[in-house]
Amino acid sequence: MSPSHKQAATEPLTRRNADREVYRREPAVEQQIAAALGLDPAALLARAQIADEAATEFLKEECLVYLIRRAQREGQIQIANDLSAVLLRRCAALIQRRLGSLGREGLEDGFDDLAEQLFGRILDLRSDRGDFLQVRFWIALERLAIRAYDQRVRETNRARRTVSLAELAGYDCDDELNHTILTRESAAVATPSDDAFVIQNDLIRDAVSRIEPPYRTAFLLRYFAGWPIEHQDPSVRTISRHFGRDPRTIRNWLRRAEEALQQWRGEQQ
Numbered sequence: 001m002s003p004s005h006k007q008a009a010t011e012p013l014t015r016r017n018a019d020r021e022v023y024r025r026e027p028a029v030e031q032q033i034a035a036a037l038g039l040d041p042a043a044l045l046a047r048a049q050i051a052d053e054a055a056t057e058f059l060k061e062e063c064l065v066y067l068i069r070r071a072q073r074e075g076q077i078q079i080a081n082d083l084s085a086v087l088l089r090r091c092a093a094l095i096q097r098r099l100g101s102l103g104r105e106g107l108e109d110g111f112d113d114l115a116e117q118l119f120g121r122i123l124d125l126r127s128d129r130g131d132f133l134q135v136r137f138w139i140a141l142e143r144l145a146i147r148a149y150d151q152r153v154r155e156t157n158r159a160r161r162t163v164s165l166a167e168l169a170g171y172d173c174d175d176e177l178n179h180t181i182l183t184r185e186s187a188a189v190a191t192p193s194d195d196a197f198v199i200q201n202d203l204i205r206d207a208v209s210r211i212e213p214p215y216r217t218a219f220l221l222r223y224f225a226g227w228p229i230e231h232q233d234p235s236v237r238t239i240s241r242h243f244g245r246d247p248r249t250i251r252n253w254l255r256r257a258e259e260a261l262q263q264w265r266g267e268q269q
Contacts, residue, residue: 010034010066015131023135025062032063037070041079048086061090061137065122065130073125084122088115091141098145099152106152114148117232147232210264211257214243218250219257229254 010033013023025033036044036059044067050058059067064087071080091114099110118141121129133140211219221227221239230240230247240247 010037011070013128013131013134015128023131025066025134026060029060029062029066029134032059033066036063036067041076041082044079045082045086048083051090061087062134065133065137068122069125069130072123084119088118091118094138094141095145098142099149102149102152106156110148110152113151114144117144117148207261207264211260215253215257215260218243218253222254 010030013025015023017023036047039047047057048059048064048067052058064083068080068083068087071077071083095111095114096107099107099114102110118133121133124130208216208220218239221242222229227237227239227242229238229250231238239250243250245253
């Protein structure tokens with residue numbers, strides 16, 4: 001920030017809780033924000049890097065979230081990035097504790113996913129999604145970490161359950177099915193249906209044809225088009241939203257599709 005911000009008012013929160021009450025920052029956070037707004041970027045970063053919570057100059061995480069948003073809004077990208085790096089370092093221990101059991105690769109992927117979710121909220125200046133992070137940062141982070149963990153576990157389990165079309169057709173992994181067997185028409189993006197997918201291999205086409213609709217469309221959207229079953233972001237296309245069914249129903253449909261393919265393979269053998 002700069003000296004011109006010494007008298008600048010702190011933007012109020014607008015998001016409401018379950019009781020329809022507007023969120024409020026703790027008085028200590030408000031005081032820290034007011035003091036921080038009078039600092040130049042170098043002094044602000046130096047203060048943000050103080051890790052001792054008992055120190056009088058310590059800035060709480062809720063304060064850092066506000067300062068990152070404000071710097072981003074005012075086009076002070078460098079200090080916004082520097083403060084974001086400080087905040088992320090503070091999050092490392094909790095993320096390690098929550099995601100460490102996923103293994104090294106799972107932890108790294110989960111960390112990246114969590115950071116994307118966290119800063120997606122903080123830097124969303126057009127909404128109040130970041131408000132709760134200015135009120136109860138660690139509770140919000142804990143929820144995001146649990147969600148990231150659950151997502152990685154679901155993806156791992158899904159990968160283990162995924163039916164390989166090449167295996168179902170009786171091919172080894174080194175033959176022609178390593179090449180493209182599916183192409184997607186442009187219609188698959190707007191109004192996906194069975195007709196939106198063109199299967200280039202006769203054997204695989206026969207296998208997929210054994211799956212009854214709507215299970216077949218759900219299967220193609222999930223394992224070819226790569227659509228998620230569900231997603232927190234309402235702008236993301238999901239199979240659940242496409243069919244207007246809950247995620248549990250979609251997962252049941254995918255199991256039905258896999259069972260049909262397994263039966264087809266048994267007939268082939």
